[in-house]
Amino acid sequence: MRQPIIKVIYVAKKKISFEQYFWVFLVVSILGTFYEEIVYIVEYFLDNGVFGYSRRSGVFWGPISPVYGFGAVFMLIFLGKKDEKWWKVFLKAAVLGGVAEFVLSYLQEFATGTRSWDYSSKFLNIDGRTTVPYMIGWGVAGLILVKWFYPFMCRMIDKISVNIYRVITPLLVAVIFLDMAITWSALGRKEMRERGHDPYTFIGEYYDIYFNDEFIKEKYPNMKEK
Numbered sequence: 325m326r327q328p329i330i331k332v333i334y335v336a337k338k339k340i341s342f343e344q345y346f347w348v349f350l351v352v353s354i355l356g357t358f359y360e361e362i363v364y365i366v367e368y369f370l371d372n373g374v375f376g377y378s379r380r381s382g383v384f385w386g387p388i389s390p391v392y393g394f395g396a397v398f399m400l401i402f403l404g405k406k407d408e409k410w411w412k413v414f415l416k417a418a419v420l421g422g423v424a425e426f427v428l429s430y431l432q433e434f435a436t437g438t439r440s441w442d443y444s445s446k447f448l449n450i451d452g453r454t455t456v457p458y459m460i461g462w463g464v465a466g467l468i469l470v471k472w473f474y475p476f477m478c479r480m481i482d483k484i485s486v487n488i489y490r491v492i493t494p495l496l497v498a499v500i501f502l503d504m505a506i507t508w509s510a511l512g513r514k515e516m517r518e519r520g521h522d523p524y525t526f527i528g529e530y531y532d533i534y535f536n537d538e539f540i541k542e543k544y545p546n547m548k549e550k
Contacts, residue, residue, distance in 0.1 A: 340404055343493050347481065348400055348474060349393035350496065356392025357381050382440065383507045384535075384543055390504060391440075395424040399466045404474060410467060417466020422450070422459035429453040436511035437518070438547050510535040 382389045398420050403413055425441075430453065433439050444452035481489065513523070513531040523529045540547070 340400060345397050345400060346493065346497055347477065349397050350500065351477065352396035353388045353390055353393030356389040357387040360389060383503045385503050388500065388503065391425060391428050394428065395421050395462065396469055398424050399469055400474065403466065403470050410471065413470050414463040414467045418459045418463030421462020421466060422454045425454040425458070426450065436508065437515035438511060440547060510540065514540055
């Protein structure tokens, strides 16, 4: 009888593997990008009926929005190893989601001098990096993640061949890591260019040619510089 790749984990003191965390990160990052696209389109039509282009992905290539993926992983780390009442999961997920969004926004601004989101004009915002209503949304998302989505995803992955799973997972880890590393280091190099610093290595020279300001502006037309 074929052994399952992943045993559904929903009892206290059970260990969640790196592969499980990665797949949650990947799937939620993709879903988060599509969610952002839908919200953006709806807001544009409600605002003035005119649709404008705004890329919602957080990396140069692929529909990946890491803030959603990291938020989901944080929630699993703190909430996915024991069975709790739904309202406790909701409250903890709301706090964790808000903290993740706030910290990631701060780290991006510190490292690259840019912000991919700014909620300063939103109701009950916290330094423009997150808002109370969005934290409530994180709470709902965390509740769905822990109580339904994660067990469901484990059951689906169990239907994949073990050999295929073991090949695909490290390959995707490498591709996603490289995508994020290039994106964020290119944004860091952009800030250095703006400060008048010449590249220290051939990598910086390569970035100045292929990932210049025009390239980044095309990828993220609404990115705000601080």
